[in-house]
Amino acid sequence: MKDNLTTLQITDLSTPESGTSARARFAADVKKGLSQHDKQLSSRYFYDGEGSRLFQKIMHVPEYYLTSSEHDVFTTHRQTIARQMASQGDFHLIDLGAGDATKTRIILEELLEQNAAFDYVPVDISGDAMAELCENLQQALPELHSHAVVGDYFDALDWLDEHKPGRRVLLFLGSNIGNFNPEERQSFLQKVRSHMRSGDMLLVGMDLCKEPETILRAYDDAAGVTAAFNLNLLHRINRELGGNFIVEQFKHFALYNPQKGVMKSFIISQQDQEVTVQATGQTFQFKAWEAIHTENSYKFTLALAETIGQENGFEVKQVFQDKNQYFADVLYAVT
Template sequence: MKNDLYPNVVNITNLPFEQQQFAQDVVQGLTKKQKTLSSKYFYDATGSKLFQKIMDLPDYYLTRAETEIFTYQKEEIISGFCSAQPFNLVDLGAGDATKTKILLRSLLQRQTNFTFVPLDISLDALQELQSNLALELPQLPVVPLAGDYFKALAQLKRESGMRQVIFFLGSNIGNFPFAEIKIFLKKLCQFLQAGDQLVIGFDLKKDPRLIRQAYDDAEGITAAFNFNLLRRINETFTGNFELNNFQHFAEYNPISGEMRSYLISTQDQEVTLQDLDFTLNLQAWEAIHTESSYKFSEAEIQVLAAEADLKTQLIFTDKNHYFADVLFSVG
């Protein structure tokens, strides 16, 4: 009997609570005409480690460009949001916080009164980050939060009366469909108030060949990152996705600025997720969309900010003008 709350999934109540939304998203995505899997489920322990490898790849310019910005312009960035009053520095999708640590060290040297709040959907990544910070920056006050961004921000707003400085780095903003970016920013601002600030990383439009190479590396690590999502579904729901029956494909549209990744079925096949009583039939060369990553012009960034009632304070770019970190104030 199907559960009313999750009508597409059988036996949903038999699953652990933390798996129920995952199950619903998987089944809903795979029953669409254009099949899709949410990229937010890439980041289990294995996926997080694979993404760390991606960030070290020669073709993956995004991390190097943003690291360059933080390394050489850290004092200007910090001066833009630092204040004498205590504040929370909230890092959405913190991961290993490699880039954020550059600013954290400078803030500690300034003896700034702040609390670092790393927020990530992956509990494994948060636990590893907390352990590393305890060794690297033992004097840093850390309050990690796991789970959905908005639920965690609501909790933080209830429990803290401090000013919020929100980091959303690595061009994670580009992982939303473009129309949803506007919705996300407006919703994010509901948890903020006058005096709060945002630092958002935007991957800028550039040579389309550079962009495509960043998402389809010759070493196959990005492909493995995508395949890991199928492996995770297999392990979580007793599935039989055969990874050898798929290939990774990535393409960039320079008009829309959208980089899209797919897993392509190379043959007719039937996949079963036993724990969900769910069967999926795939035709040869049918695609499952796994990720989008939008690239922006500075004019598009300004339009997004204006629609969310954000004021652009400062724009920081790397020497190649590949990437921008933009400081916004609320209201």
């Protein structure tokens, strides 16, 4: 598998044509979301170049325990995780929503140390994030064989079926899975499972239920980085779709529901106002204190991790946790 690869490649599945359709889809989603009674914008639009940069800042915010907890999981269990991954021979390590892959690097270094036969395939919708990651990987781990894919998770998995057959270990880290509601999560896991075969593995990072205040602070930090990340959605609509949001007239608001185990983020209009978004051909009315729902971040228990695995054709092979038991990385094998 290694022989026919150069050390570093990028495949961009977002052709100029699909760029146009991506903008059209963004406009259609904004139109639909802002026309509803309960307004909403999808969290998939957080990550333009600026959104990716802001997310990197969030990962260093002291209140955002998710990154440091998963970092702790990988540092503590790196040898076992790497050994498990490599236990059944050559593989492609596919990192879905890789971002800056800071935590993945711990595993990459360990795999290289163990002389595992693998290549690394980061996948991300953000071309900026992938370009930066490739540059960093080339410098930090020049011996790594890596092939980045810019595109949506499922376009990338279709592409991989054709271009990179063979055993695969999939990563879905950072509690990205928490951004799906239970129905979306089910559909995501079923689709992922349909691209996997016997011997493949899936490692999923899950933020665990804990003291509500700790969770709340992570999504509403004192320095306002999470707020800036959320409000960047409005800036992005202004930049890409010709919107005229006066962003200062909106604010970030975060709320945790401990019964449903879900953190919800909103953008609140602080006054009556109207906003035109040229690409949608529409003007939207906002009442004072009306909310736009922008993100769900579901929290997990280990029992739930097992149940959702069983429901979607996976069995839990091993669970890795940090010292505070804030976070779990669940290694699934296909059943």
